[in-house]
Amino acid sequence: MNGPEPFGARLRRAMDTRGPLCVGIDPHAALLAEWGLNDDVAGLERFSRTVVEAVADRVAVLKPQSAFFERFGSRGVAVLEASVAEARAAGALVVMDAKRGDIGSTMAAYAESFLHPDSPLFSDALTVSPYLGYGSLSPAVALARESGTGLFVLALTSNPEGGEVQHAVRADGRSVGATMLGHLAAENAGQTPLGSFGAVVGATLGDLSSYDLDINGPLLAPGIGAQGATAADLPAVFGPAVRNVVPNVSRGVLRHGADVVALRDAAERFAEEIRTAVAAV
Incomplete structure (x- = not known):
């Protein structure tokens, strides 16, 4: 194989071996307070390191929400850099939830910030917004293929x-x-075992049979847990595409902090519920 192994192949393997669960890292002020932490860089670092320690060696994907780190400026971004590196070192794939979207050289710079191997924030995937036109994402698509x-x-x-x-x-x-x-x-056409270009599709949207979700790529599905959807809902929402769904759970796991064992147990419960729901299809 020439070049690095594509994200889709790595994700398929991680989902098959670790289970199809994505745990969010969302250190907003209210959650830091629930953990008994101050809303400052020290609290942010303690929170993020605890989540990584608890689950990065066992879940398929971790998804840090960039904004909750950026609000602390350069010191917060430094915590994010460390968290990404530590999570990847433990075997988790990291999806940077930054929802970037722009045009031309600006979109290229956003892509380089998160998808270039030399970047301190290098992640396995990035969330992006296509609402300046899908073609505006071309620099990110090109760099993703290359890296x-x-x-x-x-x-x-x-x-x-x-x-x-x-x-x-x-x-x-x-x-x-x-x-x-x-x-x-x-x-994603022709890519095996899974393409690297996924969609964000909410697990709370109900019957989506009018949409063709068979994109030969992953479907990142927020909404499990605090937003009201359950693992058992996934087959009805996603139909035959459910095997490629990566359900994201944030609050449902994070509310069990700051105890590492409790976080780990919560993640494993969600992962098993998702495995059971997908296996039934």
């Missing part, structure tokens, strides 16, 4: 406000969300 990383493109998100854009119908009769899924299917 063996991946993208998760916002397509059908779980927030209610997303519908006004994502469900809008284009002149060709397709919704914007369906159009994004079509672009991703084209990116």
Whole structure:
């Protein structure tokens, strides 16, 4: 094989061996307080290191939310850099949840920040927004292919406000969300065992059978736990594509902190529930 192993292949292996669970690292102020930590860099570092210690050696994916680190400035970003490196060293794939989206050289710079191997924030994949036009993501797509990383493109998100854009119908009769899924299917064509270009599709959206979710790529699915969806809901929402779903659980695991064993047990419970639901399809 020439070049680095693609993200999709690495993700498929991690899901098959560790279970298809993504745990978010979301150190917002209220959660730091619940953990008995101060809303400062020391609290941020303690929180992030505890999550990494608890689950990075056993879950398929960790997803730090960049904004909760960036709000502390350069010292917060330094904590994020360390967390990403430590999580990857423990065997977890890291999806940087930064939802970047821009055009031209600016989009290229965002991609280099997270997907270039020489970057201090080098991650396995990055969440991106396509709503300046899917083509605006071209620099990120090109770098992901080169570096063996991946993208998760916002397509059908779980927030209610997303519908006004994502469900809008284009002149060709397709919704914007369906159009994004079509672009991703084209990116992943012919890739085995799984393409590297995924979609963000909310687990709380109910029956999505009117959408073609078979994009030959992963579907990052927020909404399990605190937002109300359960692992048992996944087959009804995603249908035959459920095997490629990476359910994200943040609050449902993180509320068990700051005890490493409790965090680990919560993650393993969610992972087993998801395995059971997917195996039933």
